[in-house]
Amino acid sequence: MELQHFGYCPQCLKTAYWQSDETKEMTCEWCDRTFVYDGEIDKFMDTDTNEIVKRKASDEMDRLLDIALNRYDTHVIHLNREQQQKAGFEEGQRGAFVTKENGQSLILLDGSSDENDRIIILSHELGHAANFQNDYKRDHKTWLNHVDLNRFNGAHSVMLREQSAWRYAHQLLKEVSFSNWNNFFSMVSYNIGSYYETVWKPYRAWFFKEYDQKPVQYFPDKEEFLKSLV
Numbered sequence: 001m002e003l004q005h006f007g008y009c010p011q012c013l014k015t016a017y018w019q020s021d022e023t024k025e026m027t028c029e030w031c032d033r034t035f036v037y038d039g040e041i042d043k044f045m046d047t048d049t050n051e052i053v054k055r056k057a058s059d060e061m062d063r064l065l066d067i068a069l070n071r072y073d074t075h076v077i078h079l080n081r082e083q084q085q086k087a088g089f090e091e092g093q094r095g096a097f098v099t100k101e102n103g104q105s106l107i108l109l110d111g112s113s114d115e116n117d118r119i120i121i122l123s124h125e126l127g128h129a130a131n132f133q134n135d136y137k138r139d140h141k142t143w144l145n146h147v148d149l150n151r152f153n154g155a156h157s158v159m160l161r162e163q164s165a166w167r168y169a170h171q172l173l174k175e176v177s178f179s180n181w182n183n184f185f186s187m188v189s190y191n192i193g194s195y196y197e198t199v200w201k202p203y204r205a206w207f208f209k210e211y212d213q214k215p216v217q218y219f220p221d222k223e224e225f226l227k228s229l230v
C-alpha cells in the first residue's frame with residue numbers, strides 16, 4: 001500500500017493521492033477525478049469545470065476525520081476491495097484500528113460502504129483510538145498483550161475493549177451531532193453479539209471443560225450493555 005502521498009479527496013473525503021511532490025494534482029479513484037490544489041486560496045479546483053470543488057461528504061464525516069487527525073493523531077485510510085484483501089480483512093469486516101510499535105496508529109476503513117455506515121464504523125474505530133490513547137498511553141505492546149486470546153484473560157479483554165470502543169463511539173457521535181441512532185444501535189447489537197459468539201462462547205466452553213465451572217463474567221451482557229449506552 002502506497003501511503004506516502006495520500007490525502008483526503010476534497011469532494012468525498014475518502015483517501016486520494018497526490019500525483020507527485022511537485023505537482024498540485026490530486027486524484028480520487030472513488031470520484032474518478034483529478035483536482036488541482038490552489039495554494040493562494042487554499043482550495044481545490046475541478047480540472048474539468050474549473051470551479052472550486054464543493055464537498056459532498058457530510059459534516060459528521062468531516063468532523064470525525066478532523067477528530068481522528070487532531071485529537072488521536074490517527075490517519076484514516078479508505079480501502080477498496082483489493083486493498084482490503086491485502087490488508088487481511090476478514091469476510092464482512094469493514095474497519096480496523098492498527099497500532100505500531102512506535103505508538104503510531106492508523107484506521108483502515110472499507111471505502112465502499114455507504115456513508116451512513118462508514119460514519120458509525122469510523123466512530124467505533126475512533127473509540128479504539130481513544131481507548132489506546134487515553135487508557136493505554138499509546139503503549140503498543142500492552143495494548144496487544146491484553147487481547148491475546150492465548151493468555152488467560154484475553155477473551156475478557158476483547159469483550160471489554162469492544163464495549164469500550166462503542167462507549168467512546170457513542171460520545172463521539174453525540175459530539176458531531178449524529179442523528180441516525182437506530183442504525184447505530186442495531187450495528188452495536190450485531191457487533192457485540194458476534195463477538196459474544198466468536199470470542200466469549202468458545203472461551204466459556206473451554207473454561208468449563210478445564211475447570212468444571214463457568215468463568216466469572218466481568219462485562220455486561222448485550223442487552224444490559226445497550227441499555228447502559230442510552
Ligand SMILES: [Zn+2]
Nearest residue numbers: 009012028031
Ligand atoms: Zn473523491
Ligand SMILES: [Zn+2]
Nearest residue numbers: 124128162165
Ligand atoms: Zn472493534
